[in-house]
Amino acid sequence: MREFYADLHIHIGRTSTGKSVKITAARDLTFENIAKECAERKGIALAGIVDCGSPAVIEDIDALVASGEMVELPGGGLRYRETTTVLLGCELETVEEDGAASHHVSYFPTREQLKVFVGFLRRLVTNLDLSSQRCRVPARQLLRMARTAGGVFMPAHAFTPHKSPYGRCVSRLGEMFGEDGLDRLAAVELGLSADSYLADRIAELAPLTLLSNSDAHSLPKIAREYNVLWLEEATMAEVLLALQRSGGRKVVANYGLDPRLGKYHRTFCLDCEEIAPVEPPALSCPRCGGTHIVKGVLDRIAEIADYPEPRPPQHRPPYHYQVPLQFLPGVGAVTLGKLLNRFGTEMRVLHEASPDDLRLVVGTKLAELIIEAREGTLPLLAGGGGRYGKAVSDASDTQVSMGW
Ligand SMILES: [Zn+2]
Ligand SMILES: [Zn+2]
Numbered sequence: 138m139r140e141f142y143a144d145l146h147i148h149i150g151r152t153s154t155g156k157s158v159k160i161t162a163a164r165d166l167t168f169e170n171i172a173k174e175c176a177e178r179k180g181i182a183l184a185g186i187v188d189c190g191s192p193a194v195i196e197d198i199d200a201l202v203a204s205g206e207m208v209e210l211p212g213g214g215l216r217y218r219e220t221t222t223v224l225l226g227c228e229l230e231t232v233e234e235d236g237a238a239s240h241h242v243s244y245f246p247t248r249e250q251l252k253v254f255v256g257f258l259r260r261l262v263t264n265l266d267l268s269s270q271r272c273r274v275p276a277r278q279l280l281r282m283a284r285t286a287g288g289v290f291m292p293a294h295a296f297t298p299h300k301s302p303y304g305r306c307v308s309r310l311g312e313m314f315g316e317d318g319l320d321r322l323a324a325v326e327l328g329l330s331a332d333s334y335l336a337d338r339i340a341e342l343a344p345l346t347l348l349s350n351s352d353a354h355s356l357p358k359i360a361r362e363y364n365v366l367w368l369e370e371a372t373m374a375e376v377l378l379a380l381q382r383s384g385g386r387k388v389v390a391n392y393g394l395d396p397r398l399g400k401y402h403r404t405f406c407l408d409c410e411e412i413a414p415v416e417p418p419a420l421s422c423p424r425c426g427g428t429h430i431v432k433g434v435l436d437r438i439a440e441i442a443d444y445p446e447p448r449p450p451q452h453r454p455p456y457h458y459q460v461p462l463q464f465l466p467g468v469g470a471v472t473l474g475k476l477l478n479r480f481g482t483e484m485r486v487l488h489e490a491s492p493d494d495l496r497l498v499v500g501t502k503l504a505e506l507i508i509e510a511r512e513g514t515l516p517l518l519a520g521g522g523g524r525y526g527k528a529v530s531d532a533s534d535t536q537v538s539m540g541w
Pocket of ligand 2: 146148269352
């Protein structure tokens with residue numbers, strides 16, 4: 138077995154014919170371009186594309202298989218040019234009885250199973266062609282539908298203040314899925330403002346596998362967070378074994394932004410337009426006393442936590458902080474091109490390039506910055522209220538804007 142890099146939450150902007158899928162996402166973010174970017178530049182072996190429920194996207198997928206550009210694997214997933222396997226995913230918004238909304242991703246091994254699921258959605262979703270649409274059922278019912286169609290189900294960005302189970306709906310997933318429903322979840326996705334250290338302050342998450350994915354809305358943002366999986370081969374069946382920690386397969390590491398860089402990390406007052414500068418949980422604005430706030434992920438976790446400190450279960454892999462390359466000052470298209478020329482993919486730059494080799498390609502200063510970024514040692518300012526945090530670089534004396 139060996140390591141595979143996996144980013145299992147990537148959006149589609151447009152179909153190959155230019156039809157909108159996610160309106161706010163980039164135009165060049167098509168199904169095929171995602172596979173190509175993951176294969177050629179990112180070094181991502183497993184890409185979960187979460188807008189595959191759109192009938193217009195399914196036409197694209199069918200055409201790619203018909204032309205031989207992609208091959209459906211016996212173990213589930215579609216292989217692109219020997220290097221990247223795409224998992225067919227579908228992110229949807231569900232709504233609980235009290236009106237609270239949250240996002241969830243379902244993945245399907247085959248196109249046939251995906252199409253069965255889409256058939257279930259037809260009467261429940263108003264515009265199926267668009268991304269992350271509201272499905273007019275509670276989350277536990279969507280979970281049942283996904284499993285009936287042969288898929289698996291995962292709460293997405295579980296803690297964000299907008300449209301997430303812990304952020305918006307419940308303080309325990311057990312309330313949402315039933316106590317015995319938790320073992321039917323394939324995994325729980327952390328989201329950009331959380332990490333496993335924060336999640337492990339909640340007791341019910343101990344048996345679950347945690348994933349860190351990019352939720353990318355453009356090609357460069359793919360793999361800003363990702364997972365390292367220990368598998369026999371890159372197929373959906375192997376991924377599922379890893380999520381269940383079965384047969385030696387497992388998630389061996391999560392890589393992501395320091396949660397302080399996430400745009401919803403701390404509580405933000407919409408009137409004062411400031412991040413609460415107090416110990417979490419900030420449940421109102423410490424300045425004006427008001428509750429016209431966007432509650433931070435850290436503040437929400439502090440509010441509902443079972444433990445004041447993380448209690449990671451034995452199986453929990455390390456979560457490594459990393460700042461993606463293209464958000465470093467001085468790493469523009471030209472420098473990135475040089476790095477990819479020399480090392481092949483971004484994953485190789487981040488995981489394999491030696492400091493000496495980096496120095497030869499981009500010079501001492503930039504090499505140091507890249508090493509700090511991949512080791513997670515850049516100094517940071519916290520984000521909140523929809524504004525990303527910032528990395529403050531000593532080496533270049535500039536602030537790295539995370540405004541992607
Ligand atoms: Zn979402
Ligand atoms: Zn998403």
